[in-house]
Amino acid sequence: MDKWDIIIIGAGNGGLAAAATAATAGKTVLVLEKHNVPGGFATSFVRGRFEFEASLHELCGFGKNEGEGGTRKLFDELGISNRIAWADVPEAYRVISTSSGNPVDAAMPFGVEAYIDKMEKYVPGSRPSMEKLFALAKDVSDATAFMGTIEKYDFEVIKTILKEHLNFVRTAPYSVNDVLAALEVPKKAQDIFTAYWCYLGADCGNLSFIHYMSMVYSYLTLGAVVPKGRSHDMSLALASVVEKNSGEIWYNSTVTKILSDGGKITGVELADGKKVYSGHIICNCSPNTAYARLLDADMVPQSALKRANARKFGARGFNVFLGLNRSAQELGIKDYSVFIYGTSDSREQFRHMCDLDGNDGQATVCLNLADSDCSPEGTCILYMTSLFFDDVWAKVRPENYVKTKRAVAAKMIADYEAKTGVKIKEHIEEIEIAAPMTYARYTDAPQGTIYGYLAEDWDGVVPRTMMEDADNDIAGLRFAGGWGTQLSGYSSAFTSGHDAAVQTIKDIEKEVGTNE
């Protein structure tokens, strides 16, 4: 078939969620993927007797009961929630930061009450401010749920927000740090509370309070899960929904051009010259790539070019995957997820991550503490993630690549050992190191960016959401995934894909209306 209702470029989380949504709604859908596997960063790989999760630390927005959480709701709708075997993440996180004067080592539980209690234990006197913070979190959560239902930000809507969600309005313009200071949260409690920031990729002086609070609140109230078959299981489940509903996914099919005629999108061309047609395209790649390489120049308006140039790229990925030849118990690993920072303030942490040698931040997961069967008996899987916020890898030459990434990995391993007291070095049976080049290789993401555009204050989730209509300035083209309105992260990418499909279906219906 050459003509489709919707063509989706890229089978990452956003592309797959868009395709599954549109196919379920009865549209003919074609997904074009350059690899022979779906998922983008949501994948896994096998080394020796280990299957490593490539990127997921924990899935947010997925409660225990039907309809609980955004991702759960979407997976319920698509009929895949129960087809995936899930493992519960046991606790929220541990954070260790060791700057002189403010050392922090806190293991935090799920559940708002338990979290506040534990915080009081670590930071006596923090309770009143933390209670205020979580009361506010509930308001924020209600407001964002309301905003999720909004089609267009007209006067009436703004009036409702001002009337019903004033606490949201008053905190939405501000960073995490601004609001924590206003609520008089003690500094040490702030340092513990802000540990998750690296999941969203902007330091808490720059990161939208609403964005961060929504995520934390979701984690603490719903908990977190991981699929036992790794994120690849989710990718295959989504792909199967597409295929069961007469959609197609073409693998080994790289899109080289978005075709247009007289200012209208007409289809795409593949690397081998094959052309397929549709007036509606959902791009799961970066807008920069679409504007600079895929679209005809006359299709990209000034507004899109300016927007792309105004934005900065978010975090570039770095991962160390370790298959260890002892069990987590034998090694004394007690934490599913631990954030380790060389300094306690998130702005400083961010600055350290702009430096190839100075980066001393990591988020490390021991998968076996959620899913004890994820590796053979007597072994465990540990993966360490760090981020780089500058293009420092640009200077690394191919012949120095392996040595450079190994040096960064060695430092992360040494740091993990020093900060947790767990000795792992002697037990490394398998190791794989992924640097920004790895991410650039697999998805062609600019500079190996894994988080889309930087979640800076001016370009945070609230202004992006409110300007979604204006940002959608190329008719027939929408974006899904980490580069979109919802920003990066698994649950955000799924939501953005779903939203892009829903909006595109509306576009199609409007067109039919006009043609009649």
Added chain:
Amino acid sequence: MSKARVTVRSGFKDVLAFGKLISVRKGIIAQAAEAVPVKDFAVNKTARALHPEVQHMTVSRVVSVAPGVKSYVLTPDASLGTTQCAYFRAGQYLSVRVSINGAIVTRPYSISSSPARALDGEYIITVKRIQDGFVSGYILDKWRPGTKVDVSAPEGNFCYEPLRDAKTIVGVAGGSGITPFLSLAQAIADGTENARLVLLYGCRSRKDALFSDLLDELQESCDKIHVVYVFSDEKVADAERGFVTRKIIEKYSPEKFSLFVCGPAALYKFIAGETADMGIEQKYIRYEMFGEIKNPTALRGFPTEALGKSITCTLMHRGETLASITCSCEESLLTSLERSGIEIPSGCRSGECGLCRARLFSGSVFIPREADKRRLADARYGYIHPCMAYPTKDITLII
């Protein structure tokens, strides 16, 4: 909404700031440049330099190593757009693509030269004639200086990794399995790798030991390299007689070492037996991939009802039937596809790399348990690696 009103600056300022969210963003975007964004980035260029989709090479020299064994020096073919050799780690292989009588096939060959030579623009691969070998015979007969050859980016993980391995590698090589160690020895000698290598090289006789001049020279010039020949059919001074047994491994190994093994399948079986009771932790033993299984019907679990049979494989791609071909049940699906002139991505031919991954839409295949390196979810959803799958019933395969 909770009763407690929250203010950050002041009630008025906060609402004002909310009202400005859009105008602030609009203002910043309005001030940005109008140029078309950058098309490419240094990191992405480096990624492509390390992992090009294909490398167009020319055979620049052919060196006869021994009867039925030749080394081929490959240099980039700038006229086809390849200007450099992708850098590699000693122990990696190139998947060589050759077209033989309409069949397009690939074979993994370890790079036998050092990574440093790649920076000067050449790789060396060494090909040994295998009895009834489809590809090795073709290469040895046809390739000559000037022959154009497409190879993959360097692939594979049979490499020294200091964060994982002991500082001494005890390499057990059998026959042409010497090639990755030759690369490693040169990389150690020129300082690219910082490790010690004790090489236990098992051959029939002195004349079967490939590259012995080069190995002797490397041993002579670098105190980190120690080569021990183990001849099964000949007694030679300064060499061991017999096979690479536990006794020999223990005789030449330091207290801590990583055992790397490369050679024919029979060697792997032998070494596994010899080392079984040595108390070596699994992390310290690594086997190079064995490549295509020569005699799959002898494998445990091979379905007897499929012996000598053939089936029909319907091949789908991009929603259409591409071909319908007859496949022997005793041959890997990948080989059957190639035999029919159908080219799908492939790499290691050992079930590991996953490049040939495809969906088994209907029918059934036999996958040797010990070579099943698929992802958990792939196995559940019916995806297979055709290089390590033997059809047992008529199948439909989506690539």
